[in-house]
Amino acid sequence: MAQLVSSLRLTCQVNVFPCLVLCYLLFILVGGVVFTAVERPVEKELRAEVAELWRSFLQENPCVQESRLSELLGRALSAHHSDVAVLKADAEEKRYDFTSSLYFVIVTLTTMGSDTYTPKSDETKLFCIFYCTLGIPLTLFFLTLLSNLLLPIVTYAPVQHLHSYWGLPYTQAALTHASLLFVIVFSLLFLLPALLVCMLEPDWSFLEALFFCFVILSTVGQGGNSLGRNWSLSARETQELFTTCYLLVGLIVIITFRDTVLQVPQVRAVIRLLSGPQYTELESIHLNELSLNEDHCEKEPQYSQSICTISSVPFELMSPYSELQRATTCCPDTS
Amino acid sequence: MAQLVSSLRLTCQVNVFPCLVLCYLLFILVGGVVFTAVERPVEKELRAEVAELWRSFLQENPCVQESRLSELLGRALSAHHSDVAVLKADAEEKRYDFTSSLYFVIVTLTTMGSDTYTPKSDETKLFCIFYCTLGIPLTLFFLTLLSNLLLPIVTYAPVQHLHSYWGLPYTQAALTHASLLFVIVFSLLFLLPALLVCMLEPDWSFLEALFFCFVILSTVGQGGNSLGRNWSLSARETQELFTTCYLLVGLIVIITFRDTVLQVPQVRAVIRLLSGPQYTELESIHLNELSLNEDHCEKEPQYSQSICTISSVPFELMSPYSELQRATTCCPDTS
Numbered sequence: 001m002a003q004l005v006s007s008l009r010l011t012c013q014v015n016v017f018p019c020l021v022l023c024y025l026l027f028i029l030v031g032g033v034v035f036t037a038v039e040r041p042v043e044k045e046l047r048a049e050v051a052e053l054w055r056s057f058l059q060e061n062p063c064v065q066e067s068r069l070s071e072l073l074g075r076a077l078s079a080h081h082s083d084v085a086v087l088k089a090d091a092e093e094k095r096y097d098f099t100s101s102l103y104f105v106i107v108t109l110t111t112m113g114s115d116t117y118t119p120k121s122d123e124t125k126l127f128c129i130f131y132c133t134l135g136i137p138l139t140l141f142f143l144t145l146l147s148n149l150l151l152p153i154v155t156y157a158p159v160q161h162l163h164s165y166w167g168l169p170y171t172q173a174a175l176t177h178a179s180l181l182f183v184i185v186f187s188l189l190f191l192l193p194a195l196l197v198c199m200l201e202p203d204w205s206f207l208e209a210l211f212f213c214f215v216i217l218s219t220v221g222q223g224g225n226s227l228g229r230n231w232s233l234s235a236r237e238t239q240e241l242f243t244t245c246y247l248l249v250g251l252i253v254i255i256t257f258r259d260t261v262l263q264v265p266q267v268r269a270v271i272r273l274l275s276g277p278q279y280t281e282l283e284s285i286h287l288n289e290l291s292l293n294e295d296h297c298e299k300e301p302q303y304s305q306s307i308c309t310i311s312s313v314p315f316e317l318m319s320p321y322s323e324l325q326r327a328t329t330c331c332p333d334t335s
Numbered sequence: 336m337a338q339l340v341s342s343l344r345l346t347c348q349v350n351v352f353p354c355l356v357l358c359y360l361l362f363i364l365v366g367g368v369v370f371t372a373v374e375r376p377v378e379k380e381l382r383a384e385v386a387e388l389w390r391s392f393l394q395e396n397p398c399v400q401e402s403r404l405s406e407l408l409g410r411a412l413s414a415h416h417s418d419v420a421v422l423k424a425d426a427e428e429k430r431y432d433f434t435s436s437l438y439f440v441i442v443t444l445t446t447m448g449s450d451t452y453t454p455k456s457d458e459t460k461l462f463c464i465f466y467c468t469l470g471i472p473l474t475l476f477f478l479t480l481l482s483n484l485l486l487p488i489v490t491y492a493p494v495q496h497l498h499s500y501w502g503l504p505y506t507q508a509a510l511t512h513a514s515l516l517f518v519i520v521f522s523l524l525f526l527l528p529a530l531l532v533c534m535l536e537p538d539w540s541f542l543e544a545l546f547f548c549f550v551i552l553s554t555v556g557q558g559g560n561s562l563g564r565n566w567s568l569s570a571r572e573t574q575e576l577f578t579t580c581y582l583l584v585g586l587i588v589i590i591t592f593r594d595t596v597l598q599v600p601q602v603r604a605v606i607r608l609l610s611g612p613q614y615t616e617l618e619s620i621h622l623n624e625l626s627l628n629e630d631h632c633e634k635e636p637q638y639s640q641s642i643c644t645i646s647s648v649p650f651e652l653m654s655p656y657s658e659l660q661r662a663t664t665c666c667p668d669t670s
Contacts, residue, residue, distance in 0.1 A: 017480070020477070020480070021477075024473065024474075024477050027469075027470065027473070028437065028440055028441070028444075029437075031436075031437075031440040031444075031466055031470070032433055032436040032437040032439075032440050033433070033436070034459075034462055034466075035436040035439055035440065035454075035459060035462075036432065036433050036435075036436040038456055038458050038459045038462070039436070039454065039455060039456065039459055040432075042455045042456040042459075043455065046455065050410065050411060053407060053410055053411075054407070054411075057403065057407050060403070061396065061398050061399045061400075061403070062398070063396050063397070063398035063399070064396045064398070064399055065396075068392065068395070068396070072388060072389070072392050073408065073411055075385065075388055076385060076388075076389075076408055076411075076412070077411070077412065097371065097375075098367055098368070098371050100371075101366075101367040101368070101370040101371040101374070102363065102364075102366075102367040104367075104370055105363055105366040105367050105370065106363070108555055109363075109366075111446060111553060111554045111555050111556075112448070112555075112556075113447070113448055113550070113554075113555040113556030119370075119374065119546070120374060120377045120378065120381065121373055121374065121377040122540065122542050122543075123373050124369075124370060124373045124374055124377075125542055125543065125545075125546040126542060127369055127370075127373070128546070128549075129545065129546060129549050131366055131369075132549070132553055132555065134362075135362065135366070136553060137593075138359065138362070139359075141606075141609075142355070142356075142359050145352070145355070145610065205457065207457050207460055207461060208457075208460065210460075210464065211454070211460040211463070211464060214463075214464050214467070215448070218446060218467055218471060219446045219448075219554075220443055220446050220447075220448040220467065220471075221446075221447075221448030221556050258472075271476075274476070275480065
């Protein structure tokens with residue numbers, strides 16, 4: 001019986017990489033199917049609406065040639081795509097000013113991307129390529145440095161407290177802390193801003209506002225649904241400023257949360273399992289770590305400020321820390 | 336003299352974090368100034384063009400009420416923003432089909448974001464939030480796993496070869512290899528695709544095509560400038576398929592390149608220096624490592640397949656590897 005279990009475990013470990021590939025493909029397929037199924041009817045409806053508007057306009061204005069109207073609309077759409085105010089009401093107000101520029105810089109460097117501001121001239125495009133090649137890694141590096149300053153306060157100290165004062169085993173302390181942090185982060189970073197957005201833009205439902213917050217902080221970028229299209233210029237500038245701050249602060253908190261989750265022993269065990277045979281062979285996975293009350297889990301690092309844990313927050317460019325530390329502190333033993 | 340140099344070095348090390356903050360703010364400001372200066376005249380020109388078109392249309396069609404035209408245009412623009420084909424010519428062709436859905440899934444999960452497809456219904460938005468919360472970390476994890484398979488072939492073996500057969504010191508071998516790889520990656524991943532795009536879309540300049548490739552692979556997202564707006568449906572579907580493949584393969588190569596760069600000792604030294612006092616105190620930076628021909632640089636890990644280097648490619652979620660390995664291989668010494 002024990003042999004069967006251990007051989008089953010080995011098979012599972014060896015085949016984990018192909019399984020992961022298969023599951024991922026399935027995940028993508030399911031996404032594709034759901035989006036097609038749900039979106040198609042909505043799109044059909046919207047399209048019918050526009051066609052009806054078009055038809056009634058031509059009927060009401062018989063002097064207008066359809067081809068001429070098409071031309072006007074086509075040009076207007078392409079100009080609108082480059083964020084040029086097409087409608088008279090906007091035209092007086094919208095300008096590519098310094099605030100907009102700063103907003104563009106931040107959303108581009110965080111790879112969120114802006115759909116309302118895009119470089120129009122060749123010089124800007126060239127500058128943008130060089131600027132981002134340097135700036136994107138720098139921004140991620142910088143955000144991670146700031147998150148590193150947050151980690152001892154937000155994660156190490158509370159887990160240590162839960163462990164030593166409340167007497168929770170290390171794995172439980174880490175898991176409890178991560179769950180609590182999730183609730184706090186989700187409330188402060190998503191629910192609260194979504195409520196604020198709802199209050200500011202009464203046309204939007206709460207879900208729309210939540211989605212708006214989500215696409216910003218996931219750096220996916222807001223596809224057209226931008227806030228404040230009908231606001232005054234100064235209100236829109238304030239909104240851009242707030243969005244920029246929200247994005248930067250949010251990313252730092254999310255990096256901190258991610259690193260907190262990656263410190264949870266159960267999460268580590270799952271990732272080790274999923275990393276495929278080349279890692280499992282080397283590291284001999286303990287599936288037991290997945291359960292909560294194993295004694296050996298207590299041997300995990302205790303969030304002390306030792307050289308092994310102080311710089312444990314690699315994100316993108318931060319990975320060199322672990323590299324460096326392995327090089328300086330660990331490798332001498334093996335080389 | 337030696338004392339002066341060493342005290343200067345210490346000052347530099349202690350103040351490196353505030354300096355970094357200052358430099359980063361300056362970097363952002365310069366970006367903002369340049370974008371404002373270059374973009375404003377171009378935007379003014381475009382806006383004047385649209386205003387002229389609008390005026391001449393109203394002059395030619397005196398029966399049209401300006402307010403009515405504004406309304407039509409406003410509705411058309413907002414529908415266009417949700418990727419509903421507004422013009423008759425497109426309307427027959429464009430559909431939210433399965434290919435488009437898959438394209439949307441991939442560009443969203445890689446956080447590039449699509450400006451042409453956005454969820455329109457509430458159900459899709461809710462699904463999108465859950466799907467991405469799970470999918471974005473999974474995608475990054477998956478791409479890094481694949482890049483890990485590439486790294487021994489693309490980086491470890493060539494550097495080892497340069498080191499042992501060509502007799503180059505380790506630091507020089509790593510630097511030479513990284514430079515060569517940069518030329519190859521830039522040619523194959525940016526210049527070649529940009530040339531192809533140029534051939535397919537004769538209206539675009541080479542710079543426009545290069546910018547198009549750049550915003551895809553940096554996951555910033557193509558702000559409106561999407562390829563193939565005037566193409567046939569099947570051509571556009573093929574283009575979406577190719578873009579998806581380009582994005583995924585490109586990201587794997589870029590992750591591999593990034594990790595290659597992070598293995599270069601000079602890069603490590605710079606990052607160690609920039610990481611601020613809390614790291615420098617612990618690790619006692621050797622600025623000498625910045626020079627090429629120091630003997631002690633030879634002591635860097637030799638790209639062997641030891642446990643210290645095999646999993647040296649943390650990217651986003653991959654960071655647990657280094658965590659894990661420190662926990663399993665290194666920490667027993669310090670705890």
